[in-house]
Amino acid sequence: MAEPVIAVENVTLSFQPETPPELEGVSFQIDEGEIVSLVGPSGCGKSTLLRLICGVLAPTEGVIKVCGKKAVPGWSGLGFVPQDSLLFPWRTVLANVRLPLEIKAGGELGEEELNRQARKALQLVNLNGVEDKYPRQLSGGMKQRAALARGLAADTRILLLDEPFAALDAITRTQLHLELLSVQSRTRNTVLLVTHDIFEAVFLSHRVVVMGENPGRILGEVTVDLGFSRNSKMMGTPEFSRLVGEVQDMLERGWGRDYG
């Protein structure tokens, strides 16, 4: 049995002792090459959980291991894609994608080599012809593609996505869903996706981890046995609907009330 790539073990996070904790007793694992979604209502701490895995927050109790080691900020095998792209407005698209490479290389690689690697990442997400543009000149979908490219640029093994499609229109969103699947099938990255869109979660993932709020906790897991290759036609199948229903049921049980 191979070691899980991400292991969250009984993690609790509380900012103040009096208030209920942000997260309580959270445990789950992700294996190499898996796509896992974290689904839950706003404020259930799913984004916080991502920050814990990134290492920019430390748990109050419990352990988080990334590739067998305690999570620390700046581990270079990890790519992060935030909701609103967070591209630096003063850098061109190419320079934004180059940034993690620059940081990783620490001045040891020439600009040409860095640009070459950044262009490779841009090609991977199918974003061409805009490398010299500034972020404000791009559409929302293009910005997210660029953010994805930045997340992939530095030899990424684990991709953490924090609601990256939430601000996009439905058509662009589906387009990017398929792009993400295509990228993952080529890179075989391990992907952890935070979302509040159940359809998105079921469509993209091998496994959906369902979270509840107050305090943030794990309600259960749904394994998505739709096979490895996905296409948008699957959304119409009864199997897809059954899985969505299963996740929905689990969320509702978390509310602690029966809406019949």
Place this chain on the structure above:
Amino acid sequence: MDKKRILQIIRRNYEYFSLPLGLLLFLLIWKTAAGFYASFILPSPVEVGTRFQEFQRQGLLFRHFFVTFLEAFAGFCLAGVTALPLSYLLARNTFLEKIFTPYIVGLQAVPIVALAPLLVIWFGFGITSKVLIAALTAFFPILTNGVVGFRGTDRRFREMMAIMGAGRKTVFFKLEIPSALPVLFGGLKMGMTLSVIGAVVGEFAGAGRGLGYLVNTARGSFDTPLIFVALLALAVLGISFYLFVSLVEYLTMPWKRRG
């Protein structure tokens, strides 16, 4: 038909016409107004022009212009190299900010006009005292804009940098500086024009050269056309400084350009 065409051309290219047209109008009003007053109160544009030529021929104008330029520019640079690093420290360290802020505000609260004679006593009639006075005048807006600019770094960008593993130096050069630049330039533009004011105030307090000195001596001999010459030279100096900073701003922030 022809008239329409001409009007249309003017309307489309009005930005090329507006400046010279406005200038012409201004000169016309000036000339008319000057007709009602004696020359030592309001000289006409022609008198000012003649005085300018005279003075220029003696080779004096450029010398005074250059002195004030030097004082203001050196003062501005001095203010920049002290205020910008200090503003970074104050923005990043609330403890230092609490210690320093009362003194900085206090220094700013004392009118520079009142401080100038003291500095002339301490540093003499030469250029040093003027550079210091110009620097003091320009210091405050550069500092306050610096603090605001450096404090405005987006927390989410910081987090992004931390996730990517950026160290302090990288965060400083690749995040904090570029994100503060637009606000920093606001302060630098203000400081640049204020440094001219500071230099002139310094020259008023006691000097043997410079455009401020020129205004002062011309006033003494009721040479009002010469005052106008000095004032115009000061305007040119201030505008050139402003354009210079704007040019640097344009060159350092390509992402702010249109298109």
